Amino acid sequence: MKKIYIFAAALAIFLTACSFFSNNEEIEYGTYSCEVTLSGGSGKATVESPAQVVIAENGSTVKLVWSSSNYDYMVVDGVRYDNEAAGDENSVFTIPFLKFDEEFSVIGDTTAMSTPHEIEYQLTVYSPGTSQDEDQEKQTTEDDTSDSYELTGLENVGKLQLKYAQGFSVDYYEDNEGKAYTFITIKGTNNEGDSQYFLLAPEGLSKEISVSDNITVVEKANKTYLVSTSVMDYIDKLDALDSIAFSGTKEKDWYIKNARTAMKSGDIAYAGKYSTPDYEMLVSSGCNFVIENTMIYHTPETLEKLKELGIPVLVEMSSYESSPLARLEWIKLYGCIYGKEDRANEVFDNQVARVEKIGQNQATGKTVAFFSINSNGQIIVRKPGDYIATMIALAGGNYVPDDISEDEENALSTMKITTEDFYIRTVDADVLIYNSTIEGEISDIDELIKQEKSLADFTAVKEKNVYCLKEGYFQKSTNVAEFIEELNDILNGSFEEGDCFIKLR
Numbered sequence: 001m002k003k004i005y006i007f008a009a010a011l012a013i014f015l016t017a018c019s020f021f022s023n024n025e026e027i028e029y030g031t032y033s034c035e036v037t038l039s040g041g042s043g044k045a046t047v048e049s050p051a052q053v054v055i056a057e058n059g060s061t062v063k064l065v066w067s068s069s070n071y072d073y074m075v076v077d078g079v080r081y082d083n084e085a086a087g088d089e090n091s092v093f094t095i096p097f098l099k100f101d102e103e104f105s106v107i108g109d110t111t112a113m114s115t116p117h118e119i120e121y122q123l124t125v126y127s128p129g130t131s132q133d134e135d136q137e138k139q140t141t142e143d144d145t146s147d148s149y150e151l152t153g154l155e156n157v158g159k160l161q162l163k164y165a166q167g168f169s170v171d172y173y174e175d176n177e178g179k180a181y182t183f184i185t186i187k188g189t190n191n192e193g194d195s196q197y198f199l200l201a202p203e204g205l206s207k208e209i210s211v212s213d214n215i216t217v218v219e220k221a222n223k224t225y226l227v228s229t230s231v232m233d234y235i236d237k238l239d240a241l242d243s244i245a246f247s248g249t250k251e252k253d254w255y256i257k258n259a260r261t262a263m264k265s266g267d268i269a270y271a272g273k274y275s276t277p278d279y280e281m282l283v284s285s286g287c288n289f290v291i292e293n294t295m296i297y298h299t300p301e302t303l304e305k306l307k308e309l310g311i312p313v314l315v316e317m318s319s320y321e322s323s324p325l326a327r328l329e330w331i332k333l334y335g336c337i338y339g340k341e342d343r344a345n346e347v348f349d350n351q352v353a354r355v356e357k358i359g360q361n362q363a364t365g366k367t368v369a370f371f372s373i374n375s376n377g378q379i380i381v382r383k384p385g386d387y388i389a390t391m392i393a394l395a396g397g398n399y400v401p402d403d404i405s406e407d408e409e410n411a412l413s414t415m416k417i418t419t420e421d422f423y424i425r426t427v428d429a430d431v432l433i434y435n436s437t438i439e440g441e442i443s444d445i446d447e448l449i450k451q452e453k454s455l456a457d458f459t460a461v462k463e464k465n466v467y468c469l470k471e472g473y474f475q476k477s478t479n480v481a482e483f484i485e486e487l488n489d490i491l492n493g494s495f496e497e498g499d500c501f502i503k504l505r
Helices: 002-023 132-146 229-237 257-265 279-284 294-298 300-308 324-328 331-337 341-359 387-394 419-426 445-451 453-457 480-491
Strands: 030-034 036-040 051-056 059-065 071-076 079-082 092-096 104-110 117-125 155-159 168-174 180-186 196-200 215-218 224-226 244-247 289-292 313-315 366-373 379-382 397-400 414-417 431-435 466-469 501-503
Touching (some): 071 092, 079 092, 168 331, 180 331, 196 313, 224 229, 229 257, 229 331, 244 257, 279 300, 289 294, 294 300, 294 313, 300 313, 324 341, 324 387, 324 480, 331 341, 341 480, 366 387, 366 419, 379 419, 387 397, 419 453, 445 453, 480 501
Parallel strands (some): 196 215, 224 244, 224 289, 289 313, 366 431
Antiparallel strands (some): 036 117, 051 059, 059 092, 071 104, 104 117, 155 168, 180 196, 366 379, 379 414, 466 501
């Protein structure tokens, strides 16, 4: 196997040399300091720039110094390169590259978690004397071309003002007759593809209006098929449930009272889950809008089928907002879609005022661990930058564990850690909160200890400061202030009962 690696490495260097001399003949042999950029994963990992680049007869190499010591090897064109650093020093790799100023893929293996993960990144090595800003300007232009739209025949007359949300924008337009149109942009992500564009045109398009193929025109949304459970609470608070005709969630699985009542009365029909919708029901009953969650990207054929049937599809992306108030502000998006802008502003402003009031209180200094235990006995925690951790801080607490690495490169807000890691970092936490959304609610501390015996050693368990987040909380997207207020009561010892938490016996 070692001989195979040596041969593969030699071949890679030979091919690098061939490509290098055919594309970079004007650069002389020698050692240079060149700017480099790294992208991919969650965007948290970086490499030092400038980096040392060696141009030699047998090819070119770049020496990468990572921002973490947790990378043990890299793979380039199928060849493995091991970490050159020792001990706790930041990981270092010397790897070949084919061309300057062109992005190429590499793989980095991180050992930050209990299980190693291979993560794909994109690396660019800039030619000596070239600024990455020049290439970035060119790249931005190219990106604007590939993920852009064309909208003519309308005049921009304003924009929805947002305080926190980063994932969407709303622009207001008028045609030459004064008819109103609303243009919505939902920004794409590295994980979930291109941006989404929607033009709300209640009276249809005037003849002079032209839109590109990537703009979805929505004339009505009064018979919506709602798959994203997190959106139902927005709709409920907007008093717009009469626009939801179909659900991707069964009646028994709703924790939102009005949604369950509407399904029981037949006002909302179950039309199948996200991956297997009842197309015949949707078409025959006049479904004119679909709100999906990002799970739909796992079954792209379903997404394409809905579009083939002529039903506009919006993929909900509020979960990518890291701030709880930014996630909450997505209610304004649905206010625009369902003609409830004033009501959306009212709900949002009320929540923000309550959160700001709590923020005026002095921080308690107490630590809070928020976790769950899955059926395999694994500990699941929130990442330190997650919105739950932010809400704990807004309530006056300090989230733990706050020093765990986030090098697990995915879009999830949760991560698995070993029981030992959890014990070391949270055994002295002042408050434990069990997240019931994975395995269901529990009512007493003994029930929790049966799942993980080491919890009996925890300070919060001994002092009976253990709580359970109610099972239906994550369907209640607008209960930001309620969560923060109740947690503040918990930290101050005045909590009795609430909509978000249960104190374990």
